[in-house]
Amino acid sequence: MKKVLLLLANGFETIEACVFIDVIGWNLVDGDKTTQLVTCGMTKEVKTTFDQKMIVDYLIDEINVDDYDALAIPGGFEEYDFYRDGYDERFLKVIQEFHRQQKPIASICVAALLLGKSGILTGKKGTTYNMNSGKRQKQLAEFGVNVVNEPIVIDDHIITSYNPSTAMGVAFQLLEMLTSKENCQHIKKIMGY
16 A cells, blocks of 8 residues: 655645645545545644634644655745644655655645755755746745756656645546556546546
8 A cells, every 4th residue: 555645734725725635635536546545734623724624634843754755845825834744854754755765756836945954955846836926936046956847847856836725636636646547547437536
């Protein structure tokens, strides 16, 4: 079984988390049945953007990266304290350890800024939120990232994307990395994509 760790910062965007839950879950039930998703946060109850609440499976201090095959991180809103958790040293260490082990890392929208802050995107191609005069893309470039203004950018085992509209595409890319192109196409078809 390939386990995906969904790492949630307070203020994460619900739509960007749900795509990983659904795609990995559909594969568990109707695909090759080899993937499972586990949630993790800095606190047991994590608030989403717009103040919904989610109870995670594990706290970040309980995580051993060796137990997981991939990392998924949704973006979120600064107004809901997304960067407080996302830039926390413990959060960044989890990202760095997945990268050290060369395991797939999938981020959506501004979650790429967390990857940039962690240092794993230095000298690599990546993208992030592309609206508001490119403010977030400029921030990503300040971390030494070669910013590409494309919907989804893959550099080696790292996936970044530029806004919530890319969420399903990122989840499918991660599934393909974990299983196969054929299996991913099957899941896309039965999900109506």
